[in-house]
Amino acid sequence: RHRSDLPDPAGIGRExxxxxxxxxxPGSLPSGRMPVVFDPRVGGGIVGHLLGAMTGPAIARKASFLIDRENExxxxxxxxxxxxxxxxxxxRSRNYDGEGIASVPRALVEGGRVTRWLTNVASAAQLDLPLTGHASRGSGGAPGVAPANVYMEPGTASVADLIADI
Incomplete structure (x- = not known):
């Protein structure tokens, strides 16, 4: 982390x-289907669950809610x-993944569809897929799979506009 990138202490306290x-x-709402606008902190957790389901090892173990939904x-x-x-x-910047494969910027979800599974050597071999440069080494054991610097691109509407539309 770089000190110049961090918000000032007064701003942190205010937030x-x-x-x-x-x-x-807090208020309560009646039960039912309704639109929801997630706070960015919550949205990050949702994206994290999606990324976990996109990993080659999860697909190979049949432990992903995305199985058979590749083209949906x-x-x-x-x-x-x-x-x-x-x-x-x-x-999480890196030039190479934990197995020496070059890391490249890419869309993981494009047009509302998952573009590919995230693989390391073992999962790519199990699934007969190409390597994607997502191997991640820990302190022990075989490399796992982890993406680097993931974000959801912003839309054109502000949060205030989204809430006003609801």
């Missing part, structure tokens, strides 16, 4: 106070999730 106040006296429209056409392992100052 923490605003979040705390929003949690006081999973999201709105405007949803685009991108990985940029070469991002300057990115917390």
């Amino acid at each position: 923490a106070g605003e979040r705390a106040v929003r949690k006081v006296a 429209q999973l999201f709105d056409n405007g949803i685009r999730i991108v990985e940029d392992p070469l991002r300057p100052r990115g917390l």
